[in-house]
Amino acid sequence: MITGVDLVEQMLRVAAGEKLKIKQSDIGINGWAVESRVYAEDPYRNFLPSIGRLKRFHPPAEGKLGKGEVRMDSGVREGDEISMFYDPMIAKLITHGKDRNTALDVHGEALDRFHIEGIQDNIPFIAAVMDEKRFRSGNITTAYIKDEFPEGFHGVAPTKLQETQLICAAAYVHGLFSRRAAMTSGRMTPLPEARRDWIVILGDGQHPVTLDLGDDGTAEITINGGKPHSLETDWHPGQHLVEGTLDGKPFAVKFADRTEGYVFRHRGVALRALVCTPQVADFHARLPEKPKPDTSKLIISPMPGLVVSVDVTLGQEVQEGEAVCVVEAMKMQNIIRAEATGTVKSINVSAGDSVAADEIMVEFA
DSSP states (O other), rough: SSSSSSHHHHHHHHHHHHOOOOOOGOOOSSSEEEEEEEEEGGGGGTEEEEEEEEEEEEEOOOOTTTTEEEEEESSSOTTTOTTSOOOOEEEEEEEEEHOOOOHHHHHHHHHTTTTEESOOOOHHHHHHTTHHHHHHHHOTTTHHHHHTTTOOOOOOOOOOOHHHHHHHHHHHHHHHHHHHHTTTTSSSSSOOOOEEEEEEEEETEEEEEEEEESSSSEEEEEEOOOOEEEEEEETTTTTTEEEEETTEEEEHHHHHHHESSEEEEEEEEEEEEEEEEEHHHHHHHOOOOOOOOTTTEHHHHHHHEEEEEEEEOOTTTEEEOOEEEEEETTTTEEEEEEEOOOOEEEEEOOOOEEEEOEEEEEEEO
């Protein structure tokens, strides 16, 4: 991307016995390029491998994007199976720009348009890093992840702009779904008047919204009684990327429909959005929070893999932090340790067994 020369092609030609036809003086450097490796790993679980079928694999289009250019190298296709037996890398994303910041900006835009379903991937982490201040400065070392994410990666909080983008996207998507449902043929009641006033519950916050839908992929959306935002998009039901312009500026957020509400993702931000009437939003505010289950007495496989060894026996007393099992996946062995002191009550696996993610392997009394 920066030399205009396919270096791999030159390697293959030299390996085949051909003479190198370019000189060092022929090589110049133009601009800046950034590469990220998209892995079948779960960044929210300490980058543990993830396996499964690529139900969706929609990489960003190659070529011009924003102020730069995109290139995609990959050896997988939608429908392929990602197994536990090989390296977890599934793609390389490369972007080019006139300088470092431009290349990073284009990289973030490309990641916004990279949609994968069926496995966990590290795109949320990479996308969050693209906007991280220290990373953009270039003042980094190989200890960067440990320094900046000492407690692991748990996503990032949305900026004010991201929050606005997600609220507007949620309101538009829900408004379009509601309009389509209202126009179902064979109705026994008259066509209801389109609702304009909604409450968007984004994460833990409630945001009153006024939605005025146009007929041509446009909408005027007012949030919390503020200034109206103008949205334009060609999104339609069935697509998993809401892409368009908001107040004249391009944006793209990933979208997934859920049994209740939607999930929107953008640059390491992942939030559930519910779009409700004011009365339903009031009911939601009164719901008690569901307590988290106690898993301290369970040894759960953090990933799909192969059990290499089980290092405890029935009735054995195990101390907190002591090794219990070893699970292998994608050329890595992971030691699973006890979260608390206890006595082994049951062992559900043995060496050589395949286990799924979150499968209970050992239980303590």
